[in-house]
Amino acid sequence: MQQLFYFIKKFRYSLLFILLEILALYFTIQHHSYHTSRFINSANFVTGGIYSKANSINEFFLLKDENKLLIEENIRLKNQLNKQNFNSSNNYFIVSDTSKYFQQYEYTSAKVINNNFTKRNNLLTINKGNNQGVDRDLGIINSAGIIGVVKNISSNFSTVLSILNENSRINIRLKNSNHYGTLVWNGKDYKTLQITDIPRQAIINIGDSIITGGKSAIFPEGINVGVIKDFKFENNQYNEINVSLFNDMSSIGYVQVIKNLKKKEQKELEEKSINE
Amino acid sequence: MNNLILSNSLRFIGLVLLQVLILNHINLFGYLNPMVYIVWIFLFPLKKNRSLFLILSFLFGLSVDIFSDSGGINAAATLFIAFIRISVLKTILRKSDFDYLLFNIRSLSIDKIFLYIATLTIIHHFIVFSLEYFSFNAFITILKNTIFTSIFTIILSILGILLFTKKK
Known part of the structure; x- marks a missing residue:
């Protein structure tokens, strides 16, 4: 027992350090998983x-x-x-029933x-x-x-x-066809985002507009996102579709x-x- | 004694505010933000209670984290350099025991100050960026960020210390 006390007394700084470090790493790991960082955030x-x-x-x-x-x-x-x-002046004979909206x-x-x-x-x-x-x-x-x-x-x-976050996944689609994909960010350039999960049947051209898909119940359909900057088509699949944003995220x-x-x-x- | 507590508390609040309101928004070359707040660790008196110092540096890092929404990244890194500070000083000064009471950073020569600040800054930044990216695939990005941000931080820290502390 005495030896245990002696041990704790000798290494008390290291033990305190390890304890606090574990607490800090706990906050960090919690922060990396979406929806659980309840304590450490700037909304207070x-x-x-x-x-x-x-x-x-x-x-x-x-x-x-x-x-x-x-x-x-x-x-x-x-x-x-x-x-x-x-x-509406052309279609004046249609009576719209506002109670249906x-x-x-x-x-x-x-x-x-x-x-x-x-x-x-x-x-x-x-x-x-x-x-x-x-x-x-x-x-x-x-x-x-x-x-x-x-x-x-x-x-x-x-x-x-x-x-511009690792955990952000936004449902988007091409403006000129009904092919859906997911908007993610690889962390490199804040003006350029990436699209994944787009089916290979989709026909993509540089300069095509991207809008929100409206599948997620968060964003309504048709909000502007950006235009296709470049892409690679390899092994019958789309790789690395880059989108340049309309929005300037820096201001x-x-x-x-x-x-x-x-x-x-x-x-x-x-x-x-x-x-x- | 009271003067020492007051000056360290003021420095605590001042550096956190300086970091989160100004330095986090510098974005030199698009992505470089110096983390000068760790100057507080460099300047904290050595003779103080070590447990208190560890707890305070944890809280110091955590307050920067709360403002910048980064989990516990800065707390982990700041705590680590606070823990190894004395060992680093002992290695640099090549002394096993030195005068804790009269120690003052301005009494060192400029190359010793540089070595002391550079070592701790690089270790701190490496931990911060590793925890931020949290993946082995981003190792090159982590190294790049560590090196460039460290250069920026070291220059600002040394200038700040030379300008705002009294030589004894």
Whole structure:
């Protein structure tokens, strides 16, 4: 017994070191698996508060770019509106029964207060949380394209799993055909992402547009992602399809949070069908 | 004594904020972000209680982790260099026992300071990038990141120490 005490006393620093190191590695491993990093994240009162203070100073210098993006989006939306007027005047005899329409997606605005894009696994922080109706697994986009999916929430802040992350898998499809694939990132260049799981029957050309597939109940179908940059076709299979993003992930200001109001219904139905 | 506690606490908070608000967003050449916050480990007095130092450096790394959403990566690396600091100093100074009480980093010659900071920085960065990429396939990327980021960190750390500490 005395020898045991002597041993502990002699190696107490090493034992303390090993104990703390195991704790740190536990946090690291937990962080690498999606959905379990509950303790160590920047969606909390202190870090969120400091980041939003720092961001309000930074924001001032980005007003010009932000205005440009808003004007571009306004013009696009106005054009769409005009198109709709034209169509409805042609089809004036069709009476649309509004009670048959139900809103499926709800959009809220939020601001990115901490942006990362240089690491292997990038997470962003936004200034909306549980109190503002943000929940886990909601999609985040801006006017140029997709950004990520909400990972952790606190009462006033949330962290977002960026598409520049090892754990990010987004369902996408080609704009000109109905072939689906998965958008992943190999960690090299933040402007270029990769597509996997695309069937070899799909015909791909450089410059083809990629949009979200709408299979996942997170993003609605048809949000812009990027264009095909280059690809390799070997052994009758597609290897290394590179996509250059429309979005500049290095400067993101205001974003939109997408809430799918029918997600619960869809998930329940899908689970029921699998279990039967 | 109180002065020492105060200055180390201020340095703790100041370096964490400097790291997460400014240095994490430098992105030199697109991807280089220096990790100058480990200067706190280099400057912590030697005569202090070692267990306290280990616990504090763990918390120090963890606070950087909470801000940058990186799990426990910085905590693991910072704790490791805190643990090996004395052994590294003993090897560099070629002394088995030196004056713990009067030790001051500015009393060393510039090449000794460089060797001390460079060794600990490279070890720290290698652990950080290994844990971040977490795969053997990315070994070349890990080495590349370690080397370039270390150069950046070492230059900034030495300049910072020479400018902001008093020579005794």
